[in-house]
Each structure stands twice: as structure tokens, then as C-alpha cells.
Amino acid sequence: MSGYFVGRLAALVGTLLVASAIVFFAMDTLPGDPATFMLGLSADPQSVAALRAELGLDQPLLARYLDWLAGMAHGDFGVSYTYRVPVAELMLERASVSIPLAIAALFLSTLLALGAALFAVSHRGKPGETVVLAAAQIGVAIPSFWLAILLVYFFANTLHWFSAGGFPGWDAGLWPALRSLFLPAVALALPQAAVLTRVTRAALLETLHEDYVRTARAKGASRWIALTRHALPNAMIPVLTILGLQFTFLLAGAVIIENAFYLPGLGRLVLQAIAQRDLIVVRGVVMLLVFAAILVTFIVDLLYAWADPRLSRRAPA
Amino acid sequence: MRRQGRLTFWIGLALTAAVFSLAALSFFWSPYDVAVIDIGARLAAPSGAHWLGTDQLGRDVFAQLLVGARNSVGVALVALVIGAGFGAPLGLAAATLGGAFDEFVMRAADLVFAFPALLLAIMLTATLGPSGWNAILAIGLFSIPVFARVARGSALALLQRDFILAARAAGKGKARIAAEHVLPNVLDQLVVQATIQFSLAILAEAALSYVGLGVQPPSPSWGRMLSEAQTYVFLAPWLAWAPGATIFVAVLGLSLVGDGLRDLLDPKLRRTI
Numbered sequence: 001m002s003g004y005f006v007g008r009l010a011a012l013v014g015t016l017l018v019a020s021a022i023v024f025f026a027m028d029t030l031p032g033d034p035a036t037f038m039l040g041l042s043a044d045p046q047s048v049a050a051l052r053a054e055l056g057l058d059q060p061l062l063a064r065y066l067d068w069l070a071g072m073a074h075g076d077f078g079v080s081y082t083y084r085v086p087v088a089e090l091m092l093e094r095a096s097v098s099i100p101l102a103i104a105a106l107f108l109s110t111l112l113a114l115g116a117a118l119f120a121v122s123h124r125g126k127p128g129e130t131v132v133l134a135a136a137q138i139g140v141a142i143p144s145f146w147l148a149i150l151l152v153y154f155f156a157n158t159l160h161w162f163s164a165g166g167f168p169g170w171d172a173g174l175w176p177a178l179r180s181l182f183l184p185a186v187a188l189a190l191p192q193a194a195v196l197t198r199v200t201r202a203a204l205l206e207t208l209h210e211d212y213v214r215t216a217r218a219k220g221a222s223r224w225i226a227l228t229r230h231a232l233p234n235a236m237i238p239v240l241t242i243l244g245l246q247f248t249f250l251l252a253g254a255v256i257i258e259n260a261f262y263l264p265g266l267g268r269l270v271l272q273a274i275a276q277r278d279l280i281v282v283r284g285v286v287m288l289l290v291f292a293a294i295l296v297t298f299i300v301d302l303l304y305a306w307a308d309p310r311l312s313r314r315a316p317a
Numbered sequence: 318m319r320r321q322g323r324l325t326f327w328i329g330l331a332l333t334a335a336v337f338s339l340a341a342l343s344f345f346w347s348p349y350d351v352a353v354i355d356i357g358a359r360l361a362a363p364s365g366a367h368w369l370g371t372d373q374l375g376r377d378v379f380a381q382l383l384v385g386a387r388n389s390v391g392v393a394l395v396a397l398v399i400g401a402g403f404g405a406p407l408g409l410a411a412a413t414l415g416g417a418f419d420e421f422v423m424r425a426a427d428l429v430f431a432f433p434a435l436l437l438a439i440m441l442t443a444t445l446g447p448s449g450w451n452a453i454l455a456i457g458l459f460s461i462p463v464f465a466r467v468a469r470g471s472a473l474a475l476l477q478r479d480f481i482l483a484a485r486a487a488g489k490g491k492a493r494i495a496a497e498h499v500l501p502n503v504l505d506q507l508v509v510q511a512t513i514q515f516s517l518a519i520l521a522e523a524a525l526s527y528v529g530l531g532v533q534p535p536s537p538s539w540g541r542m543l544s545e546a547q548t549y550v551f552l553a554p555w556l557a558w559a560p561g562a563t564i565f566v567a568v569l570g571l572s573l574v575g576d577g578l579r580d581l582l583d584p585k586l587r588r589t590i
Contacts, residue, residue, distance in 0.1 A: 015428060019432070027440065137572070137573070140569075140572060143527075145543060145544075146557070146561030149547050149550055152550060153551075153554055157550070157551050164551075255439075255528070256527060259544075270439060271529070274439065274443050274530075275529075279443060279444075282440075286440055289436055
């Protein structure tokens with residue numbers, strides 16, 4: 001186990017380094033001078049020179065990259081050019097919307113998918129299975145932002161159950177905050193749940209053919225017990241893979257959904273920063289999201305080893 | 318199973334054909350010019366004159382949908398060509414050559430997977446500015462590793478087979494074996510993957526243009542039509558129906574074609590997803 005862990009950890013560090021280099025150099029070297037880019041063509045030379053100094057553009061590229069890495073290691077992501085506050089502060093504030101949203105969506109989609117897959121498998125060959133499969137097929141194809149608009153139209157305009165968007169802030173109390181995150185979480189979760197349902201169902205069908213499930217049934221376990229106690233845990237490996245991948249999609253999806261519901265999260269922050277050409281904020285947020293995605297892959301790898309101890313005895317692939 | 322596959326395939330093909338003919342039609346005919354603004358007729362409900370109504374600037378929604386189809390399908394298609402054109406040869410080469418090259422390609426693929434496609438697009442637009450081409454680049458780059466993995470995976474399984482051994486014994490080099498024996502046999506899987514990837518590319522294009530990172534105004538795209546419709550959803554809900562439903566039909570159609578093809582080409586594969 002420890003060898004496996006060290007191997008995965010080394011891969012994590014390596015991936016992070018390469019990813020950070022890509023983010024840094026892509027944003028720093030592409031279109032000429034970042035200071036001119038951020039201020040626009042009509043900016044006066046003095047402000048450009050001031051911004052150049054502030055960005056440290058007079059130093060060599062490699063030194064700036066290392067500075068940036070060292071800064072991030074201390075939680076310093078630079079200072080936003082438009083907001084005039086530390087990027088880390090901005091991101092922390094916005095993450096208090098994005099992270100609960102992503103977790104709620106992950107929870108909701110996993111719950112829905114496990115339920116739907118178990119239902120489909122236990123109704124194999126009956127109309128119930130067809131309904132679940134058709135719903136999953138439709139769910140995969142629905143664009144989350146269209147779903148968001150439909151949900152707003154139906155639940156905010158017609159039924160008046162929820163507000164059409166916006167976020168009152170956690171200071172307004174737990175309930176109003178959660179209420180305003182509910183529709184966004186649903187819009188984010190449903191398409192993911194559809195994908196997860198298909199994977200979980202396929203994995204369950206696979207394990208149901210295994211000898212140990214038949215043995216469990218032969219020893220008198222009910223169909224439900226055989227399904228949930230014996231087949232489900234063994235079906236979790238492919239499900240975990242998809243869950244890990246989905247977290248990445250969830251982060252990206254959150255960027256879109258936050259926009260649809262006017263939620264002040266990381267996604268809205270990064271899109272606004274693009275419009276304002278605030279490269280420092282864009283770089284910080286992109287790096288944070290990439291970091292989160294890579295970290296989740298790492299955790300999923302460790303969960304594999306826990307779910308299937310045989311994996312950790314093999315050399316890391 | 319096969320019959321079900323055939324049905325899925327034909328339903329999917331019909332839906333896909335409907336969307337593609339919208340795109341094709343836009344080259345020959347359009348009820349209105351999408352660039353013409355008619356404030357007097359703004360936010361008109363669907364009628365005989367405007368089949369799907371008009372938007373906040375009085376532009377015909379059906380005409381925008383037609384030209385948008387050209388943009389959305391076009392962006393997705395070019396991205397797909399980039400993804401398959403680079404990904405499949407890379408995957409084949411990785412499988413055939415093995416060793417350090419294989420390791421390098423697969424690690425690079427892992428790295429691209431760690432970047433959600435949208436973040437890649439955000440990075441590109443933050444530096445190069447938003448445009449249809451950058452959307453193509455972002456979606457295309459992201460699908461390269463998908464094709465590389467599928468090609469490599471299927472090729473690795475094939476390389477163990479006897480007919481490859483026979484070809485090698487006959488003195489054929491690695492490149493010839495890859496081109497003459499491996500590629501034709503992994504083409505099935507690549508076509509299935511391409512269909513599914515096409516549907517994902519259309520979804521990605523719509524998402525990018527929805528947040529303003531795709532094809533730029535005044536050229537219409539389904540995603541931006543939706544983001545504009547959102548502001549008027551209480552006043553003019555029809556603005557949101559048509560583009561959303563079109564994206565949905567396009568994605569559903571292509572993913573049904575992909576599923577159907579997979580069943581038809583190899584029923585055993587069905588169990589994987």
C-alpha cells in the first residue's frame with residue numbers, strides 16, 4: 001500500500017507542476033505583453049509601465065513562474081487588477097458558493113443514480129427498466145443550462161417556489177441560502193445523474209452474473225440483499241471512476257450554471273474576469289479548479305486501492 | 318439486442334438528419350436575414366409570419382436557428398476532425414511502438430483530462446480573445462486524448478492476435494502493420510466514439526457560446542440564443558424553447574446513433590456502458 005501511495009503522490013506532484021506550467025506560460029507568453037493586453041490599446045504608457053512593474057514583467061520568465069508557484073504555496077495568488085483585492089480573498093469568498101453547490105450536486109446525482117440503477121436492475125425486463133433507461137438517455141442529452149432556464153420558468157415563474165436566481169449570502173441564514181442553491185444543484189445534478197445511472201446499471205448487471213452473487217442467493221439471501229450487499233459494493237469500482245471524472249465536469253458545469261442563476265461563485269468570477277481582462281484572477285481561478293480536479297483524481301486512485309486491495313499490490317499504471 | 322440496436326440507430330439517424338438538414342438548408346434559404354433588426358416587431362410570439370417568434374431585437378428566431386445550426390454543427394465537426402485526426406494516429410502509434418513513447422502519450426492524455434474542456438477554453442479565450450476558432454481549438458484539443466485512448470486500447474487487444482504475428486513473420490514493419498492491419502480493425506470503435514464525441518462537441522459548443530466564449534455576435538449560435546432568451550424568459554418564454562430543444566435533439570440523435578452503432582457492430586460491447 002505504501003509503495004502505491006508514494007507512486008500516486010509522485011504522479012500528483014508531477015501532474016500539478018506540469019499543469020501549473022501550462023496555465024502560467026499559456027497566459028503569460030501568448031499575445032505579446034500582458035500589461036498592454038489588460039489595459040487595452042488606448043492605455044497611456046505610464047499605467048502600462050506601472051502595471052508591468054507590478055506584474056514583475058521586468059524579471060525573466062522562469063523567475064516569475066517560480067515566484068508565482070512560491071506565492072501560491074503560501075496562499076498568495078496575486079492582487080486582482082480590477083477589484084484591487086488579493087485574488088485568494090476573492091476566490092475564498094466565491095468558493096463559499098461554488099463548493100457547497102458542487103457538493104450538493106454530487107450528492108444529489110449520486111443518490112439519484114444509485115436509486116435509479118438499483119430500481120432498473122431489480123425491474124429487469126419490465127417497463128420500470130425501460131422508463132429509467134429512457135429517462136437516462138434523455139438526461140444525457142439535455143444541456144444543463146437549458147434545464148436551468150426551464151427550471152426557473154417552471155418553479156420561479158409559474159409556481160413561485162424559488163427565486164429566479166441570485167444568492168442572498170450565508171449571512172442571510174442557512175435556509176434562504178440553501179433554497180437559492182437548490183435549483184442550481186438540480187440543474188447541475190440531473191445530467192450527471194443520467195450518465196452515472198447508465199454506468200452503475202451496467203456495472204451492477206456485470207456483477208450480478210458473478211458466482212458469489214449466485215452463492216449468496218443459494219444461501220438464502222433475498223434478491224434485494226444479494227443486490228445491495230453483494231453486487232453493489234463490487235460494482236463500485238467503475239462507478240468511482242466515473243464519479244472522479246464527473247467531479248471535473250461538475251466544476252466546469254458549475255461555471256455555466258452559476259451564470260444561469262446569477263450566483264456569485266468562482267465560475268461567474270472567472271467569466272467576469274475574462275470580460276475585464278483581469279488575467280491575474282483568471283489564472284488564479286483556473287489553477288484552483290485544475291488543482292481541485294487533479295486532487296480528486298488522486299483521491300479516487302486511493303479509493304480504488306481501498307475498494308480493491310489487489311490494485312495497490314500492482315505497480316501503479 | 319440487435320433489433321433494439323437497429324431501432325435506436327434509426328431513431329437517432331432520423332433526429333440527426335433533421336438537425337443536419339437545418340444546417341444544410343441555411344446555405345440555400347432562410348425566411349429572414351438574421352442581421353436585420355426590426356425593433357417594431359420585437360418579442361413577437363410565434364405566428365404565421367414568424368414561425369418561432371422574434372427576439373428582443375425583432376430578429377426572426379427560426380432564421381437564427383437555421384444559421385445557428387450551421388455554426389454549431391460546423392464548430393463541432395471541425396473540432397471532431399482535429400480530435401480524431403491527431404488522437405487516433407497518436408493512439409495507434411502508442412500501441413504499436415510501446416515503451417517510452419506510449420508512456421508519454423498516455424501521461425499527456427491524463428494531463429489533458431485533468432483540465433476540464435471548459436477551463437481550457439477559458440484559458441484560450443482569456444489570452445486569445447473569444448471566437449469560434451478558439452472554441453474549436455478547445456473542444457478539439459480535449460477530444461484528442463479520447464480518441465488516442467480508444468485507438469490505443471483497441472489496438473493493444475488486436476496486437477496479441479495471430480494475424481498480426483503472421484504479418485510480422487511475413488516481414489512487415491510496424492508502420493505497415495499499424496496502417497494495414499490494425500487501423501481497419503479498430504475503425505469500428507473509432508466511428509462509434511466519433512459519433513458520441515460529436516454529440517458531446519455540440520453540447521460543449523452550446524455551453525461555450527452560452528457563456529459568451531464561442532462564435533461571436535452578430536453570427537448566431539444556439540448557445541447564445543439561449544443566454545439571450547434567459548433575460549426574457551418571463552416575457553417571451555418561446556425564445557428559450559426552440560434553441561434548447563434543437564440542441565437537445567441534436568445531442569440525443571447523435572448519442573442514439575452511437576449507441577445503436579455500438580450494438581450493431583459488436584453486441585458484446587454493449588455491456589461496457
